[in-house]
Structures are given as C-alpha cells and as structure tokens.
Amino acid sequence: MTAATVDRETSGARGDQPPVPDGAITITVKIMRFNPEVDSEPRWESFGVPALPTDRVLNLLHYVKWYLDGTLTFRRSCAHGICGSDAMQINGVNRLACKVLVKDLMSGGGKHTTITVAPIKGLPVHKDLLVDMEPFMEAFRAVKPFLITYGNEPTRERIQSAADRERFDDTTKCILCACCTTSCPVFWNEGSYFGPAAIVNAHRFIFDSRDEGSQERLDILNDAEGVWRCRTTFNCTDACPRGIQVTKAIQEVKRALLFRR
C-alpha cells in the first residue's frame, strides 16, 4: 500500500489544547488515514501529542480525535483489553491500543519517539483504523462455535472434572479482536482461510468434554480453507493480547484430525 505523507504536527488544532501534564514528552503519532468519502487512497498523517510514559496508545488516539482532528475514526470501548474493539497495527505489530503503554514503545533516551498506527491487515478498511469485521465474524460463525449436545439435558449441571475443564481453558480467553487472524500471512494472501481465531474457537469446543459436535467441526476444519493452510509462522501467538497459545491450539486441532476415529 502506497501512502502519501502529510505532517499535521502543528496545524489542524481545534482551539486551545488542554494543559500538558508534568513529565509529558511529545510523541509523533503517525496514522494511516483513509476515508473513502474523500480520499482516493490511504495516506499517512502525523500528529504531535503530549504523552506520559504510562499512557496507553489509545489515550494518544483520543487526544488526536478530541483536540486535533475529530474526523479520526477507530473503534474502542472498555479501554483495558477485554472487549477487543481496538485491534490495530502499532509499530507494525498487531496490538490492542488500550493495552500498549507509551513506555513500551519509547526509543532509547525517550526524547522524541514516533509511533505508527495502521489498521489491521487483510480486512477491508471502512475508514481510518476501522475495518470491516464481517469476513472475520463469518469465519467464526462457520466453525459452529457453540456447545453441541444430543439427548436429554440433565436436571442439574453437567459434571466435568477440573482437569477436563482445564483442558480447553486457554482457548476460552479469546475476545474476537482479530489480532491473530490479521497477523497471519496465509490470511493476507487467501482471505478465504478461516484464520487462527476461528480455529481457536473451534478448539474451545472440540476439547470440551461436554461437547458432542467435534466430528462436525473437524469436518469443517478439514476443508481446503481449514487448518491445513496453517504454516506455523507463530505470528498469531505473538499477536494475541490474551496470551493464548494460538499456534499450539491449531496444531492440536490438526492432530485431532490426523488421529480421529
């Protein structure tokens, strides 16, 4: 993607800025902008933002939106890494903007630092950092991400040992932020690949002792667009803001396919 660069470090301000807190340094936030209503192609734009080392990148984006350019568009909600709204490429790596602190990104000496922010890759960009999540959610829904059981339900809860519960604990943490899927080179090249997040959510049920739908799900994942596309580059595992061992989960699904009855 080629992108023109505009420097708005000193221009574009909307009136007086709020007071700069003690200890703040100026960070250059370089953002990939694209609004199909006015732009023919994406462009880079830079903003000077006062920031504390403990600020989240999300705070910097809010500063730009609230005080410099109200048209900057991104999703966010909980602001502490639980809702999964604000996945974006920060300095080239998929992260949640609310979970990366400025101090983690400061270059040596911490005098003048540039942080680049771009939309996650492989999904159509609607506007600035906000992408179309539908292809991602479609892949999620396609793997039957829900408990499948047959026969009568028990009157009380189903019994599950603590060890059986632990077996799929890691993949229950997924918040559907798409950091993993949009860091996957296979997904970039072939958007039809289910992608890591869908497989993680299939894993969450395949390895749940209460579930009786594993065979259906494994059939789906055995498809041409399924788990065999994975080339174990581990980008997904590195990108996961929840620390899920994504690649391991995918490998476990592959193994389940190889050794299934």
Add this chain to the structure above:
Amino acid sequence: MQFHKYDVVIVGAGGAGMRAALAAATEAGHAPRTAVLTKLYPTRSHTGAAQGGMCAALANVEEDNWEWHTFDTIKGGDYLVDQDAAEVMAKEAIDAVLDLEKMGLPFNRTPEGRIDQRRFGGHTRNHGEAAVRRACYAADRTGHMILQTLYQNCVKHGIEFFNEFYVLDICITETETGPVCTGAVAYELATGEIHVFQAKAIVFATGGFGKVFKTTSNAHTLTGDGMGIIFRKGLPLEDMEFYQFHPTGLAGLGILLTEGARGEGAILRNASGERFMERYAPTIKDLAPRDIVARSMALEVLEGRGAGPNKDYVLLDCTHLGAEVLETKLPDITEFARTYLAVDPVKEPVPVYPTAHYAMGGIPTNIHGEVLRDNDNVIPGLYAAGECACVSVHGANRLGTNSLLDINVFGRRAGLAAAAYAANHDLVDLPENPTTVVENQVSLLLSDHGRERVADIRTELQATMDANASVYRTEETLKQALHDVQALKDRYAHISVQDKGKRFNTDLLEAVELGFLLELAEVLVVGALERKESRGGHAREDYPNRDDTNYMRHSMFYKQGDSLKSEIRLDYKPVTFTRYKPMERKY
C-alpha cells in the same frame, strides 16, 4: 430512510439483551421475528468486563438456600429493594446458572466436577452469620464467559443482529387505551442512514452511564443512551441518586479489580499496614458490601491514613494468596496490575481506590420487565432489563455478582414477556413522522452553531461529578455539581462536530452521547440533593443516618419538557415489602 418490521426488537447486545433474545427465540413456545440492535459489535459490550462471579444458592460447596440470598440482597440494598423482585431473582438464580452451564459456559469446577463457588461481599450464611460460598465463577472472567456463551448461542439459534446501529429514539403511539410503544429509530453508523424498526415489543438493554464520572470502571461507550431516550420521552427514571462506587479500582485509573480477590482472601490495608475493615465491619471485614467498603476506604484517605506519595489510595494485599491462586483464579486482574501499574500482585500490594461502577437506578420496570409510564401503570410494548433498568432488586446498593444475575434473570423475563405480548397483539401504527426527532437532532449537531468542543465539556462534567457527587456528598458539593452541569448544558448548545461525513461518524456519536450524559448527571445530582439521608451508595456527610420515616421510598424523576434544560419533576413511589422489616445494617 429504511423501514423494518419485527415482532420483537431488542436494543443492546450485552448480557441482558442477548439473554432476552435467546428467551424470545427458544423458550417462548413460538418463534417471534426478533432483531437485536447494538451500537457496538456483539461481544464488545461491558458485560464482558465483569469478573468475579454470579451468585446462586446452588449449595454445591456448603449449605445455602435462596431465602438467605434474598435477605442478603435486601439488606445489602439498605432496605430500598422491592422485596418481591429480590425473591424472584434469588429463586430463579439457580436455574439461571444451570441454564448458562447447559448453554456451554465453562464454570470452574469443584473436585467432584460440580460448579465451584466462592465468597463475595455481603453474601452470607443464615442472615449474616458469616460469608458464604455462593458466587459461581469462571476464573476472574465470568462476565467474559457469559457474554461469549450468550453470543455463541445467538449464533447457534440464528438470532438476527444489526451491528453498529445506534438507537436514538423510540416511537410511542397514542391509542384509545393510552400510549403504546410501537418502534425504535436507529442511526446506522456505517452509512449515516436512519432506520425505523416497527415492532410489537421493544426491549431496552442498553447498560449504564458510568462515563458521567472521570474515575470509572465503565467503558467509553457507557453513556446512558437508553435511559436518556426514555427520560426525554417523558417517561420516568427511578432512584438515579444511587450510584455504586466499586471499592477496588486500580488507583488513578479506575480499572476494576474484582471483589473475588477479597473472596479468595485478599485484604485491604492502609498506609501502616492495618487491616482497617476490621474496624468498620467486624464480622465479615473485607467482604462487607461495596458501599460500606468504599466509604471506609474514602475515610481512611480523608483521615490521613492513605498510602502512596500523596496518601490518596489504600492497598489491596494479595501477596499471601500465592502465585498459584493468583494465576489460576485471578489471572486477569493480576495482569491488569502488572500492565497498567507495573505492580506484581504476587509480590506487592496493589494501590486501589473506589471507582464509579454501577447505576442502581434506571428505567423503572415490574418483575416482568414491563416499563412504567408513571408511578403505577406500564406502557404496553416496552420492556427494559439489565443495568439500564430498575426493577428494583438492588435498592440503594447492589451486592457483588447480582448484576450478572440480574441480566440473566430479568433479561430472560423481559424477553419472554415481550415474546408473549407480541404473540397476542397486532402491530400498531407508528406515530406520524417517526424520524423527526432523530433527523433534527443529527442535523442540528452537524450544523455550524458554535465552537465548543465535546471533549472539553465531557472532561469538565466528569471532573465536577468526581469532585462533588461521588462516594461522599454534601448539600454544598451537590449544589456546585448542579450549577456546573447546568452551565455545561448551556455550552452544549454550542458544540461543534468537526466530522460532517456520513460514514462511521464517531465524532457525531460522541456528541450525541455527551447529551445523554449531561441529562443523566443532572438527574443524579437532583436526586442526591433531595435525599437528605445516607442510605447504601448515597452517603451524605451532612445527613449521616438513614431516615426511614421520610425517605423509605423510591425517587421517580420526570422530565418536564423537550429541551436539554427542561425542569425535572421529582415524585415518589413506595418500596414493596414482603417479609423483611428494615433493621440497622451491621456486618
């Protein structure tokens, strides 16, 4: 303008909204055409941030019964709880948890493989004898698991969602028998288009309004939209002065650290290391209800016993729990402390201070989720559930875990009631020009009519609410807050929205949200000024005692006109009692 017709329309896709949708789709005995409208994406809602658990007297690990749960809820709510509603909630809690397990929710398990249970604030054995293990949980991400499980089941049952559709108004048609709710009007974020959803029944499940405060556990998107819409329609809001401050927010940030930490044995300490809750609640100590713990923490700081360089917080000590308990039962909060404060709870105590957390008040409903149009009568076709609603099961102070319970019990009830109503009624014609209010609102905000910045007004609103209307309040601080909020409302008339586009105009969205916040902040402050007593989450320094003679009653707020600055009329509604007489509240 686009037009849609449904039997049931649910506004909000958090726990209450999705539970309502599932009840309508799978339990109603017929399948009403149902749509869920959400201003976010499903699974982004703040139900997912709830951590500690969901109480139900399963008695899986020790003796318990739902009557004790009812009593704890009523006492915890400082006797402002409608007791019939609390009984319904505690009784149906058991099936609510079992239903979630059957839907696939991965609860933590006991050694026997049953759903495990932990202690939580204010939940006790035999009417206050000792803390009881009642909270069913999935590590410290119970809300996340509930939200995911409900969405998974919505996928399973093919529930129809309209994502990023921001509902800005409801349609009320005047009929011979009185007003009837006939639809909802939404602004589609992707296109800027306005959609009218005509429906037999509308369920509001739009969440809270924590963003009136600066220090809050709430998401940026929790701006009280649903309550604001209802209030602007001249329908009442109830008990809005009762706002909960969760004791353990990360100091300075407000990010929630679950009460489940104290349920697992963590201890609050002041600067000198003293376990100060022993002085305030000698029996259950750190597991006293949230209002009591939050006030105690604020007092410790006010009286100079706070920790840190500015003595402005206290410490949550988890160090004796050991790394294994923290990593397995409290992994998320352990990570929050590490990420946001660079403090490792395994090795050192965590700085905490109360954070604005939950609205006990909201849209008044009966136990079927039907919305009241005045103190006594419902408006047919309109339902509400979850934090935006006030049943009232939480009274003056909600017990921990009872919100996840509330969304499941009353979300389901509202969904069932809406489906039943839809089955027995025909569509009623919409009022003339149903989109006028929304069209005018949007075009006014986008027009050039001033230079005030949304962020400035919001920042000042949050600052005055934190300073003047939080844990402790006085006549003087509340008058200051009222003055400030009214002045900010004047300035709101001159805000400028910089983004004039149609596509994902989140600049416009924030301006609309700010309007709702200003509306609700004033209601909260007016209610707090008028209630000259201390009860639950409402603590008046100038009136430190509970006054049952004059204030054992629900506040009902009515907006008296169409402008942002219209007068608020305050009325009262009696509390429903069944078997529990008000007593002094000691723990």
